[in-house]
Amino acid sequence: MAYIYIAIAQGLFYVLSIHLFENYLHSFKHPNITQATIKPNNSKQLSESEKLDEFNARRQDPHSIKKRVYGATISTIIITIVSFIFLKISHNAVSFYSLFELMGLTFTNEPLSSIKVLLMSSSVYAASLYYELLLGYFPIIHQFQYFRLSIKEWSGFRNYFVGPITEELVFRASIVPIFVLANYKSIEIQFLAPLIFGIAFL
Template sequence: MPPIHEVALLTLPQAHALAGFCASSYVGILYLLQQTRITYSSESAEGQAKERARRRDDSDVIRARLIAVSISTIVSCSVVVGTIWHTSGNEPLSSAASFAATLLGFTTHWHIFLSCLIAPVLYAGPLYTSFLSSSLPFQQFWSFESNVKPIFSTWVGWRNCIVAPLTEEVVFRACVLAIYHLAGVSSKKLIFLSPLWFGLAHVHHGWEVYHRLGRTAQAVQTAVVSVVFQLAYTTLFGFHCAYLFLKTGSLVPALVSHIFCNIMGLPGFGSDVAQFPHRRVAIILAYVGGMLGYIYTLSAWTKGFDSPYWLSM
């Protein structure tokens, strides 16, 4: 038979099913286990709490969830390896694993540095505002103790800046894109198809918002708005990371972008201008320059990579 990298090993319905399994298992495992579920304090007839609430930022909840999604991520990677091995005929397991590692982007290159800087270029506006507030690294209001140490010394830091970005990129970028690639889906379609799984995987946060706000009619409205907003920006962010992954063939640029954006948060043009009204024009120019720079660097700084995805177009 032809080499496994030259044939479509899956049908499109099979790819949808496997991608759906990877995405749903990543989210589903958070609700499958008692230790990973968020709960809300219940009251007895006398008005006394019977059970302490387990909140999203509780250390024991975060720890259990990080273990759970790590297991889910390993399972998803195994699905990719197993699919290649099972559908490629007489190919040895070692060949399937090697091909899977390539498709999953577990590679890096010396010239990948520039592609990791594309997201910071887009954030030129917020970075300029941080400069004005003297909160960039090594400025007056930045310190290792308050800005770096919490990333590695707190469970929230591990979740937001290390484990969550890594596992989400492996599952929703590497595994999902690899699965659709095995079905012969073009890279251009993958840029717009796969991020939908990433966006949908964040919809469950609406349920948490609804319960946290007391399960009222107002809570429903707030939860719906929250879900729509989160679905929109996570899908847009997914387009960015999918493009980086497909163009470079490496998980590193997408992972670095994910970590950087988690640290920076969503840009707040209005609040930036309100904070420094006397620098309004400069802030506007920085935001516009960041968007224009992003458009240029997204193409210019992702050229010259030996990507198995882009070469197949």
């Protein structure tokens, strides 16, 4: 049970770090953004739609995204290092390479397996790609053009690079090995890892 608490603590540390960097790291604030801009307006009661609009506007603000990216990156580095040290200390018999392999930080010896996983994951988006084809877009070219434009913005950098990489390192590379070395069954790990991800982002 202690391993579950450790895994939850890692996930919460990741999420809380993002919020702390966004809300309390004043040194990264843009000089043109005032407190009224980044804090909710409490002078009147906002409707649910207004609250949602305000939340989305704040979430897409480049300076807010920049601070969240810093928080996600720094917390991920800390969590990954601490997890590796914890796993090595608690399972001293496991070699360094085995730990890296267990955390998914080595290249696989079975590239065909990686290709199969990639194809299986890509098939999830087959319907949306077909829909774009019906609209007259050639899916791959259209998506590439959108991707090329998006990565020039902080929001695109967050969505395509920082978010996926840091979440994989925290919620898969750092958390899953803890359960594996604690002799949890595969079905239990498949249930617990996404559950912890959900709990962390509540």
